[in-house]
Amino acid sequence: MTYETLLLDRDGSTAILTLNRPERMNAFTPTMAEEMIAAFDEVDADDSIRALVVTGAGRAFCAGMDLSAEGNVFGLDESIDPASPEMEHNRDTGGRVVLRLFRMKKPVIGAINGASVGVGTTMQLPMDARIASPFAKFGFVFAERGITLESCASWFLPRLVGVAQALDWSLSGRVFKAEEALAGGLISEIVEPDNLIARALELAHSYSARTSAMSVAINRQLIWRMMGAAHPMEAHKAESRTMLHTSMHDGREGVLSFLEKREPEFKDKVSNGPVPGLDWDAEPPFE
Numbered sequence: 001m002t003y004e005t006l007l008l009d010r011d012g013s014t015a016i017l018t019l020n021r022p023e024r025m026n027a028f029t030p031t032m033a034e035e036m037i038a039a040f041d042e043v044d045a046d047d048s049i050r051a052l053v054v055t056g057a058g059r060a061f062c063a064g065m066d067l068s069a070e071g072n073v074f075g076l077d078e079s080i081d082p083a084s085p086e087m088e089h090n091r092d093t094g095g096r097v098v099l100r101l102f103r104m105k106k107p108v109i110g111a112i113n114g115a116s117v118g119v120g121t122t123m124q125l126p127m128d129a130r131i132a133s134p135f136a137k138f139g140f141v142f143a144e145r146g147i148t149l150e151s152c153a154s155w156f157l158p159r160l161v162g163v164a165q166a167l168d169w170s171l172s173g174r175v176f177k178a179e180e181a182l183a184g185g186l187i188s189e190i191v192e193p194d195n196l197i198a199r200a201l202e203l204a205h206s207y208s209a210r211t212s213a214m215s216v217a218i219n220r221q222l223i224w225r226m227m228g229a230a231h232p233m234e235a236h237k238a239e240s241r242t243m244l245h246t247s248m249h250d251g252r253e254g255v256l257s258f259l260e261k262r263e264p265e266f267k268d269k270v271s272n273g274p275v276p277g278l279d280w281d282a283e284p285p286f287e
Contacts (some may be wrong), residue, residue: 001039004035005019006039007020008043011201015046015049019062021057022057023058025114026063027062027065028064028094028118029069036100037096040052040104041100044104049106050107052108053109056114059113059115061136062123064118065118074094074147074150075091075092095152098123098126098152101123101127105270106270107128107208109127109203109204110200112178112187113135114135118139121139121140122140122151122156122157125151126152129188131187131189132191133193134178135193136190137177138181140153160185161186165184165185214249214266215246221280246268253266
């Protein structure tokens with residue numbers, strides 16, 4: 001598929017998605033939102049892709065929402081009363097992208113090459129790893145614009161960095177540098193610009209080199225979704241089901257290869273679908 005606002009490339013078994021509006025510092029638009037969702041669908045559907053790296057073209061990662069767009073720049077229908085039941089289907093565009101990222105079956109690594117504020121920062125939250133250039137900047141700037149958190153940030157951010165840090169960044173709305181993002185737990189590494197994509201690809205390879213694609217997909221879903229579980233019993237029930245399913249598929253090869261002291265040859269494909277009885281596209285923890 002050809003994209004207007006993105007580039008989708010390959011490096012072996014890793015896909016590289018580049019936000020590609022460098023003349024606008026990769027500012028986010030409804031078109032970019034729809035294309036990102038389509039790209040995530042494309043990556044998930046291709047069993048030869050084992051991981052995804054997301055980065056930006058030029059000197060920015062994503063400078064937030066393109067505020068020059070006509071109408072409601074957040075993709076919301078202003079004719080709908082915020083208290084109306086119709087709001088159930090009136091969703092911010094960044095949130096739709098983040099929820100699709102949340103449902104990914106492949107590991108996602110953010111390679112934050114430059115400035116990222118607003119939705120440019122919140123879209124990173126459901127990524128499985130975030131590394132950044134020393135020139136990267138971050139900001140939950142919504143309070144400075146007179147608006148609220150979006151893109152499900154009020155759910156993801158405190159779970160990633162803790163309540164106190166989430167409140168500090170969200171209430172101040174200030175922009176902060178990569179060093180503070182590292183200290184606060186938003187990113188895991190600061191990498192020199194020339195090595196940023198290479199390091200992201202190295203991480204992607206570490207998630208795929210000797211692992212089962214199905215195991216990785218299920219483990220990713222279990223960890224993200226169980227953060228919303230009310231009791232560990234929910235995890236116990238889900239894991240019992242996933243363990244039974246995988247132990248009858250790639251798990252058999254994993255045990256046999258271990259006993260035979262050889263590399264495993266996993267064959268279970270993510271496109272075969274989720275574990276029977278667990279809907280990994282459902283919005284609640286699991287249905």
